Amino acid sequence: MTIKRMLMDKMNNQEPIAMVTAYDFPSAQMCESANTDIILVGDSLGMVVLGYSSTIKVTIEDMIHHGKAVKRGAPGTYTVVDMPFMSFNVSERDAIMNAKELFQAIEPDALKIEGGVDVAPTVERITKAGIPVVGHVGLTPQNVNVLGGYRVQGRTEAEAKQLVEDAKALEEAGAIAVVLECVPARLAAKLTEELSIPTIGIGAGVECDGQVLVYHDLLQYGVSRLPKFVQSYANFNQDASEAVSRYVRDVKNKTFPAEEHTFQIKDEVLKGVYGGK
Ligand SMILES: Nc1nc(=O)c2c([nH]1)NC[C@@H]1CN(c3ccc(C(=O)N[C@@H](CCC(=O)O)C(=O)O)cc3)CN21
Ligand SMILES: CC(C)C(=O)C(=O)O
Numbered sequence: 001m002t003i004k005r006m007l008m009d010k011m012n013n014q015e016p017i018a019m020v021t022a023y024d025f026p027s028a029q030m031c032e033s034a035n036t037d038i039i040l041v042g043d044s045l046g047m048v049v050l051g052y053s054s055t056i057k058v059t060i061e062d063m064i065h066h067g068k069a070v071k072r073g074a075p076g077t078y079t080v081v082d083m084p085f086m087s088f089n090v091s092e093r094d095a096i097m098n099a100k101e102l103f104q105a106i107e108p109d110a111l112k113i114e115g116g117v118d119v120a121p122t123v124e125r126i127t128k129a130g131i132p133v134v135g136h137v138g139l140t141p142q143n144v145n146v147l148g149g150y151r152v153q154g155r156t157e158a159e160a161k162q163l164v165e166d167a168k169a170l171e172e173a174g175a176i177a178v179v180l181e182c183v184p185a186r187l188a189a190k191l192t193e194e195l196s197i198p199t200i201g202i203g204a205g206v207e208c209d210g211q212v213l214v215y216h217d218l219l220q221y222g223v224s225r226l227p228k229f230v231q232s233y234a235n236f237n238q239d240a241s242e243a244v245s246r247y248v249r250d251v252k253n254k255t256f257p258a259e260e261h262t263f264q265i266k267d268e269v270l271k272g273v274y275g276g277k
């Protein structure tokens with residue numbers, strides 16, 4: 001089934017779409033075994049696993065490196081890959097060639113592009129070239145230096161109207177779904193009702209057709225401060241910190257490795273090498 005068909009079926013049957021952002025083989029395996037509907041190889045990988053302070057330094061090569069690992073870990077799960085900063089808005093030609101490169105190298109089901117009215121013609125061109133596209137409006141982290149921070153979007157009447165126009169332009173351009181990031185819940189609910197394509201929310205309330213969260217946020221794994229919209233379901237930071245500290249202590253104490261972690265050699269072999277002492 002195409003990703004578009006799957007998304008439309010879930011929307012029409014009112015079955016919420018569960019999406020997780022993941023970046024590597026083990027996390028993809030975990031998402032697949034947990035029946036995640038879609039794995040997003042998000043450019044948030046720049047912040048979460050590469051340690052950048054924004055998503056701006058993420059490259060096509062980074063996306064390919066992580067995207068391929070995710071596909072190996074989750075061969076049976078739908079995947080969407082983010083087009084990184086400046087890979088789709090320099091020129092239409094560049095956008096198409098970059099989409100081609102990502103789509104051929106990773107073989108995902110769709111690509112995702114941040115932006116609304118401004119990128120709609122690009123979304124249409126890429127879609128017509130044969131690559132399904134997911135839109136992304138509201139807080140678009142690639143614009144953090146213009147927006148002035150990671151803040152809720154669409155709170156004023158002017159901003160809310162623009163957001164609605166952006167989402168409609170994406171729908172019109174043929175986008176298969178649209179991510180709503182950090183949008184007031186009641187605005188997201190209205191928009192979800194109005195659009196014919198599914199909305200996938202992050203910080204956009206429960207009325208969206210689906211939800212997306214970052215794997216490392218769900219698990220409190222590596223990330224320190226969690227945005228307000230995150231529900232964490234585990235605390236890997238605490239478990240990992242305790243575990244690694246215990247390992248370091250055991251090495252210093254020589255209580256690790258123990259007998260059961262070591263390999264044996266016959267006496268006569270050792271004698272042959274070092275003599276009869
Ligand atoms: N780990 C992680 N999770 C994400 O969801 C995520 C990333 N990284 N990196 C890329 C973007 C950046 N995102 C962010 C980052 C911070 C906030 C944040 O701190 N927001 C404030 C809201 C302030 C307000 O306007 O009221 C918060 O307190 O939640 C929101 C989205 C979402 N994306
Ligand atoms: C948070 C989601 C929507 C995203 O774009 C990412 O993980 O990069």
Ligand SMILES: [Mg+2]
Nearest residue numbers: 042043044082
């Ligand atoms: Mg992203």
